Amino acid sequence: MTSGALQGVRVVDLTDERAIYGAKLLADLGADVVRPEPPEGDPLRARGPYMDDAPGETGSLWHAFFASSRRFFAVDPGTEAGAAQLGLLIDRADIVLANTGAFAVEEAQLDDACARRPELVLVEVSSFGPDGPWxxxxxxxxxxxxxxxxxxTTGDADTPxxxxxxxxNFMVSGAYAAIAALAGxxxxxRTGVGQRIHVPVxxxxxxxxxHVFMWHWYQDQIGLAxxxxxxxxxxxxxTNAYQVMGADAGAVMVTPIPDLDGQLVWLLERGLGEELLDPRLQLPEHRRELLDRLMDTLREWVASEDPEALFLEAQSRHLPYGHVKRLDEVADNAHLAARGWWESYxxxxxxxxxGPGAPYRFSGTPWSLGSHGDADRDTDAILDEIGWEDGR
Amino acid sequence: MRPLDGTRILDFTHVLAGPFATRVLGDLGADVVKVNSTSRTNTNAPGSPYYLMWNRNKRALALDMSREEARGVCRRLCAKADVVIDNFTVGVLDRWGVGYDTLREENPGVIYVQMSGMGSAGPWSNFVTYAPTIHALAGLTYLTGVPGRDDIGIGFSYNDHQAGLHGAVAILAALEARRATGQGQRVDLSQFEVGVNTVGPALLDYFANGRAAEPGGNRLPWDEAAPHGCFPCAGATSDHPADERWVAIACMTDAQWEGLRTVMGDPEWSRDPSLATAAGRLARAGDVEAGVAAWTSGLESTEVMERCQGAGVPAGVVQTGVDLVERDPQLARSRFLREIEDPHPTAGVTYADRLPIYFERTPCDRYERTREIGEDNAEVLSDWLGMSATEVRDGEDAGYLT
Structure with missing residues (x-):
């Protein structure tokens, strides 16, 4: 096996921002994903950032990332010919991913397509579901x-x-859309029967x-709420047990979990935290106080430490600290480089x-990136495949 | 019938990322057998709220993997599984004698998913991670915040959910590949790589243009949209952040700005011609946002949302957990949140947020409570291995099925 896991699966991608990531997941896994777009170009091609800071037909790096590995099909569904071409394209698809309100979704007459082809999987992603006040x-x-x-959940007391x-958020709905498509x-x-599937963002x-629902449902049992x-x-x-703490020129996400004893030993080695050995604090009913005081001690200690050295030593002690990295440091990450992770988009x-490599590695059917280009790039080939000749 | 009925998944995952992957697959109908043992504690303790959240729709099997008899049962189960999944640090399953190379000899169709923090190879492959670790290392903590602050980050374990969803995608794709080839395979999922992938466009920008993104609060990093933020509203019940009321407003087009002006009553400050374009509004974003905040602060958040949406302006209440559970009309309509019918033996009433996927022909609307350690030993071992009730009882009495 040398090609992607979804080789041979045909997908029509009628998504916008809300599910385009789902179509990307399928495309990068080897599905043949065709993305129809208006002859003047997908509005998402206008989204920054841009290659060499120059917008243009193919300059959007946002589009190069989210619309990776697609074949692009320029079509005007407002014309009789365009509508017919779209219908023929969908007639060859295994899966249609569609956002309500996105380009060509209304003209694609998906109700008819489902009736015509009961084996079709149609995943419709909307913001709030097909009905309801919102x-x-x-x-x-x-x-x-x-x-x-x-x-x-996000922000601080002194920020909005x-x-x-x-x-x-849309990468979550995109991932669910991909799951819906593959499950369908x-x-x-197994059965030969397709179906409509709805996914509300x-x-x-x-x-x-x-924790959000847990906090509401199990407030009494959590003990912290x-x-x-x-x-x-x-x-x-x-949990009160993980926090980003300022270090000497940087910041580190610090936690004594899951090895509280190991963290205490490390502090003691540095001549800190002896007061935390108070037998009273070792009693289960004082665990919360111990944790709070331990976090206070850590905060004071970390402030004068080098963040990278601290992070690496913590990890050598199996404590899951994380150095808060800027984007340039992420791009320069030695672990990712050693894994040969980066790919050429x-x-x-x-x-x-x-750009980023695969979010998962398959031993038998490798993930890979396909081509990217302008709206018209693959139109002729696709028209040939659907059997379209001039005038029909 | 549900989409994954008949698919057998042996689940060694723990905490959130892995259990979230198998929760999704269980919701889709897979027979997920969660392997646990009485020696596990803290967030893994069945009956703890955290465990209850992520382990519904799974059957519970107890195996004390420190015992050779349990490892033998485990190997037999692996031979019957469609999917074996763990999110331990690399190497644990190998030490138990059920590493992929061993397993595929007996079960060439098995899909073997390792959802470790850093992947199976590389200098950091033995690192221990939770979502806050990944957020920090992947740039998500630095980038999610306001200018000048690198200590905010995402307020919940986002990457655990995303890693779980990617795990589910990978398994479904591998099942499709197996259908074509007859062969299983190994999937190496690095939660770190899932996290770095989520800032993809920013990384492309860095590599193409040498520009490293910076935290920008609620502003969009590359696109011109203003106002675009969260604004205070009336109705706070205290000055505690949990009791504040906010509304998000996002004018993505100039027409939406015009709509907002109308909704606000066309205040004098908003008539400045320089604000007619997004670029103009961004240049004076502080003034614009102060003007919008002055308007919203006298109104209830729901009223702002309804008036804006009525005028075609994207706006939404910044909903808390209480809003979602008690006031959200969309979630109420779909019964997204529900009590599970069967009470948990020790936790009592438990709850589920449903799978947000609605299948027309194969609905996934069954939510069964989280099981206690070993609660399904007899059924699982009978279904998968044909073991008799007596054999299972003997194993329990001997202590290796506990």
Whole structure:
């Protein structure tokens, strides 16, 4: 086996920001993913950053990342010919990924396609679901994250609630869209029957909030909660046991979990923390006090330490510290380099740029990046494949 | 019927990332057998709220892997599994005698997923990580914050969820590949690489243009959109951050800005022609945001949202957990949050947030409570290995099935 895990699976990608990451996951795994776009170009090609800071048909690095490994198909679904071409394309697909309201979704007549081809898997991703009082609400990433519960958790007491950097909420809904598509296709392989599948972005975000529902449902059992909502409080984790601490020229995420004794031994070696050996603090009912005082001691200690050296020594002691890295330091990470992780992202036929490698490695069916280019790049080949000749 | 009915998954995962992957697969109908033992504690303790959150829809098998008899049972289970998954630091399953190279001899179709923190090779492969570690190392902590602060980061374990979702994608893709080839394979999922991947466009920008992104609060890093932020509202019940009320407003186009102006009553400051374009508003973002905040601070967040959305302006209440559970009409409508019918033997009433995927023909609407250690020993070992109830009881009495 030498090609991607999804080789031979045909996907039509009618997504926007809300699910384009799902189509990327399928495409980079080897599926043949065709992305129709208007002849003047996908509006997402206008999203920065740009190669050499120059916008243009293929200059969007945002697009090169999220629309990787696709074949692009310029089509005007408002014309009779374009609508027919779109129909023929969908007639050859195993899976259609569609965002409600995205380019060509309405013209694609997906109801008819499902009726015509019961084996088709149609994944429809909407912001809030097909009905309900918010079903028509507009929700770019910030608003989706706010309503989904992610924004309220992030920030500090002296900042507003914050969105996470980049497109993290839509990367969650994108991943769920890919799961929906593959699970639906698994059914087709077993039974021959496809189906419509709906994925609300709002619920995807709400499903991935770690402690938020737990805090509400199990407040009495957690023991740390005096309100059903944990306030935004910087990096301090809900357990009170993980926190970013300022170091000498940098910051380190510090935690004594899971080896509290090992952390204490390390502090004692440095001549610190003797008061934490107080037998009273070793009693289970005083564990919380011990943890709070330990974190205070760590904060004081870390302030004068070199962050990288501290991080590496912690890891050598099996303590999961993490040096807070700037982006240039991430790009220069020795572990990623040693794993040969970085890949070359095609921008067009002439240009490429280094970028993230696979989020997973398959021993038998390697992940790989395919081509990228302008809206018209693959149109002729696709028209041939769907049997389109001039005039028909 | 559910999409993954009949798929057998042997689950050695713990904490959040791995259990979230197998939770999704269990929700989809896979027979997920969670291997645990009475020696596990803290966040892995069945009955703890954290464990209850991530281990529904799984059957529970107890194996004391320090015992050779348990390792023997484990090898037989691995031979029957479609998927074996763990998120230990590299090497633990090899030490138990169920490493991939051993396993594939007996079960060439097995899909063997290792969701370690740093991947199976490389100088950091033995590092211990939790999501806050990954966030720090991947740049997510540095970039999620306000200018001048590198100590905020994401307020929950985002990357654990993303690693879990990627684990589920990988397994589904590997099942498809096996259908074509008849062969299983090994999947090496590094949670660190999942995390770094989430800042992909920023890394492309760095490598192409030499520009390292910086934290920008609620502003977009590359695109012109203003106002784009969270604004205080009336209705705070105290000055504690948990009791504040906020609304997010994101004008992505000039037309949406015009809509916001109308909703705000076209205040004098907003009529400045220099604010007609996104670039102009960004140049004076502080003034614009102060003006918007002055308007929102006298209104309830829900009212701001409804008025904005009614005018085609993207806006949403910054919802807390209480909002999601008690007030969100969309989640209520879909019964996204629910009590699980069968009470847990020790925890009592437990809850589920449903899989956010709605299948028309194969609905995934079954949510069974998290099981106690070894609660399903007899059923699992009968179903998978044909062991009799007496054999299982003997193993329990001997202590290796505990």
């Amino acid at each position: 079903s028509d609400y507009l929700a770019p990433d910030l608003v989706a994250g706010a309503l989904g519960g992610a924004v309220a 609630p914050l969105k996470a950097f980049g497109e993290l 296709f698994n059914c087709v392989r 709002h619920e995807c975000i709400a499903s991935a909030l770690e 005096n309100k059903p909502v944990l306030e935004r409080r910087g990096s301090l984790h809900w 095609p921008v067009d036929d002439e240009r490429a740029v280094r």
